[in-house]
Amino acid sequence: MTNVQINQIVTGVPRHDIHVTYLQFARTLLADTRALVLFERMAAKAQIEHRYSVLAPATSPDARSVDGDEVYMRGAFPPISRRMQLFERHAPQLAVETVAKLNLGAAAERITHVIVTTCTGMYAPGLDLELVQQCDLRPEVERTMVGFMGCHAAITGLRLAHHIVRSEPASRVLLVNLELCTLHLQHTTNIERMLSFLLFGDGCSASLISADPVGLTIDRFNTTVIPGTRDLITWKVRDQGFDMFLSGRVPANICAGLQVVADAILDDASAKQLELWAVHPGGRSILDAVERGLALEPTTLAASRRVLAGYGNMSSATVMFVLESLLATSTPGQRGCAMAFGPGLSAETMFFHKL
Structure with a gap:
């Protein structure tokens, strides 16, 4: 029986740390003192210090937009079409930058399969083909997109890679997990929903899975x-x-x-x-x-x-x-x-x- 290995794992995040700015913005939505006190207590208990976004934060929490790109304008948060445009613009860059950390070099030609998981954006041709074209992978690489499975999708992707390598031991699988969660901020004064949105950030991981006895x-x-x-x-x-x-x-x-x-x-x-x-x-x-x-x-x-x-x-x-x-x-x-x-x-x- 073939042993399957996770040989490498690398990760990446966008450059904008938005946690403090988004907390400050959330506070401006709460007029009720008791609600604000509850929010502050629960936000502190969350034990999150940093979150990153492809969107730059606004310079002031009282600005007319939450972010510097004026995507989240007060009273006029964007429709889904605008959010998907942003995903299509920013997701490939973060994915390619993260995969580059694997330092594949000439080994890129040995990749046989690409698996991408995401539940925060969709378009076609999608991230799978972007990775093949921008990371110098062979055009005949087999591609699989795993969408909308949520937070456990990375393990689903690893399971797929495991099945592939066990059935074809010479396979080398590139698994990319990319999420731009901050593209789905909603305008709300409901404490429970507000706190859930203040958990999420953007990030990407890239992994190499094969039968090579490393990792x-x-x-x-x-x-x-x-x-x-x-x-x-x-x-x-x-x-x-x-x-x-x-x-x-x-x-x-x-x-x-x-x-x-x-x-x-x-x-x-x-x-x-x-x-x-x-x-x-x-x-x-x-x-x-x-x-x-x-x-x-x-x-x-x-x-x-x-x-x-x-x-x-x-x-x-x-x-x-x-x-x-x-x-x-x-x-x-x-x-x-x-x-x-x-x-x-x-x-x-x-x-x-x-x-």
Whole structure:
């Protein structure tokens, strides 16, 4: 049986740090003092320090636009057509810049498959073909787009790459996870929805998966759908953009759901036997829920918490930022689990070990 490896992982973000500016803007939407106090308390608990965007922040929180490009004008946020134009303009640049960090050189000609995951934009010909053309890949490379699966799509992409390499051991798969979440900011005074939008940032990861005996060995995957949670995370196309709903009940349901299915997911192993944890940092409360649901030690999810603080939630790209950190710092023989959540409410899990 062919062992499949994640040989390399690189990551990239746009240059604009917008977290503070977006917090300041959100405050200007809240006239009620009690609502503002609640917002401040919850924003502080989020434990996010930086988020990045392809849009430059406005110079003042009281400006007529949230951003310097005047995309989010007060009282006139853009329609979906404008948001998709921005995705088509900015996504290829971030994707190509990130792939360049793999330093493929002449090895680019050896790439046989390209998989792209994104749930924040769409156009055709799309990112898959842009990567082939701008990264000097062969035109006959097989391309797959994974769209609208949400934050767990990176693990879906890794599973596809795993199947490809096992069936064709000479394959070399380029996996790109790109999300421009800040293109879907909505004008709202609803505290729950406002806080969910203030989690998200833009980011991209690029990975090389093959049978070459270097990096993280993929061992197996698990998919779980938590019953009765279908409407807790939704992501729908509307006239004013992609409309995200993230219920405040998500963490409690993740915690309870993991307690029920932990033995099945872990294959009757103990969570404490796994030394490396790459849990998608969808938010501080979600990491806390996983910690409680699997009875993990407080320091177990340190890598995920660092990514959350430094970048926020970048949807499908985020768990790859955590895996990048673990790939760089782990030692041979260490075993790990990558886990991410998305609409459904579904949990995608990948088990691995350091070669």
